[in-house]
Amino acid sequence: MAEIGRIAEVAGYLWTKGWAERNGGNISVNLTALMSGDEKALPALSPAIPLQEAMTALAGNFFYVTGTGKRMRYVAQDPFANGSIIRIAGDGLSYEIIAEQPVSPTSELPSHLMMHHYLRMSGRDNRVVLHTHPTDLIGMTHCKPFMQSETITRLLWSMIPECRIIVPKGIGIVPYEIPGTIELARATIKQLDRHDVVFWEKHGILAVGSDIIECFDAIDTLSKSAQIYFSARMAGYEPEGMTDKQLDDLVEAFGL
Ligand code: 13P
Ligand code: ZN
Numbered sequence: 192m193a194e195i196g197r198i199a200e201v202a203g204y205l206w207t208k209g210w211a212e213r214n215g216g217n218i219s220v221n222l223t224a225l226m227s228g229d230e231k232a233l234p235a236l237s238p239a240i241p242l243q244e245a246m247t248a249l250a251g252n253f254f255y256v257t258g259t260g261k262r263m264r265y266v267a268q269d270p271f272a273n274g275s276i277i278r279i280a281g282d283g284l285s286y287e288i289i290a291e292q293p294v295s296p297t298s299e300l301p302s303h304l305m306m307h308h309y310l311r312m313s314g315r316d317n318r319v320v321l322h323t324h325p326t327d328l329i330g331m332t333h334c335k336p337f338m339q340s341e342t343i344t345r346l347l348w349s350m351i352p353e354c355r356i357i358v359p360k361g362i363g364i365v366p367y368e369i370p371g372t373i374e375l376a377r378a379t380i381k382q383l384d385r386h387d388v389v390f391w392e393k394h395g396i397l398a399v400g401s402d403i404i405e406c407f408d409a410i411d412t413l414s415k416s417a418q419i420y421f422s423a424r425m426a427g428y429e430p431e432g433m434t435d436k437q438l439d440d441l442v443e444a445f446g447l
Contacts, residue, residue, distance in 0.1 A: 198270055218322070222276065231278070253276055302376035323396055332390050362413070
C-alpha cells in the first residue's frame with residue numbers, strides 16, 4: 192500500500208532530523224478508506240485489547256500505528272516489523288491487531304485514538320496523528336513565557352512568512368503530563384478545536400492532518416522558525432520578527 196511507503200518515508204525524516212532519539216515519537220494513520228475487503232477481513236493476531244474510553248465514531252476503522260518501544264529509523268526500513276494495523280471493534284470499546292505481525296501499538300495510543308475520535312466527531316478529515324521530539328521546539332517549551340499559545344504562535348510565525356502560511360491555526364499548548372496517559376490525551380483534544388499543532392510541555396510536538404507529509408512539513412516549518420530565533424539569540428541579538436502588518440498581509444495574499 193502506497194500509504195505505508197509514505198509513513199516509512201516520514202519516519203526516516205524524523206530520524207535524520209534528529210527528532211527521534213531511541214523510540215521517541217509515534218505515528219497513526221487511518222487506513223480504512225485505502226484497504227480492500229480482503230485486507231479488512233484479515234483474522235486477528237491478538238486478543239481484543241480494551242480501550243479506556245469508547246471510540247464509537249471509530250468503530251470498524253483501521254489504523255496503521257507505530258509500535259511501542261520501536262525506533263523510527265527502523266520503522267523507515269521495515270514498517271511492519273515496527274508497527275501494525277489495528278481494527279477497532281464494532282462497539283468502539285476494544286481493538287485487535289490484524290497485520291502483519293503482533294506488534295503492540297505505541298504507548299500514546301490513548302492520545303492518538305482520542306484525537307482521531309474527536310476529529311471524526313467534529314467532521315474533520317484528519318487521518319493522521321504525528322508525534323515527534325524536535326530538539327529546538329521542545330527547548331522552547333522549557334521557557335515559561337513561551338508557554339502561552341498566542342506568544343509562541345506570534346513569535347514563530349514572525350520568523351519567516353511560510354510559518355504563517357503553513358501553520359495558519361497556530362500552536363496549542365498542553366502543560367506537562369506523564370507520557371502515554373489519558374490525562375495527556377484529554378488535555379490534547381481540548382486544543383484541537385482551534386489548532387492542528389500542539390506542543391506538549393517538556394516532551395514533544397503533535398500534528399494532525401489529512402496527509403502525513405503535510406503534518407511533517409508543519410512541524411519542520413515551526414522547527415525552522417525556532418532555529419532562526421535561536422540562531423539570532425546565539426549571535427547576540429533579538430531578532431526583529433515580522434510586523435503585525437506583514438503577518439496580516441499574508442492572510443489576504445494567501446486567503447488564510
Ligand atoms: P512509544 O515508543 O510507546 O511510541 O513512546 C514514544 C514516545 O515518544 C512517547 O511519548
Ligand atoms: Zn513522546
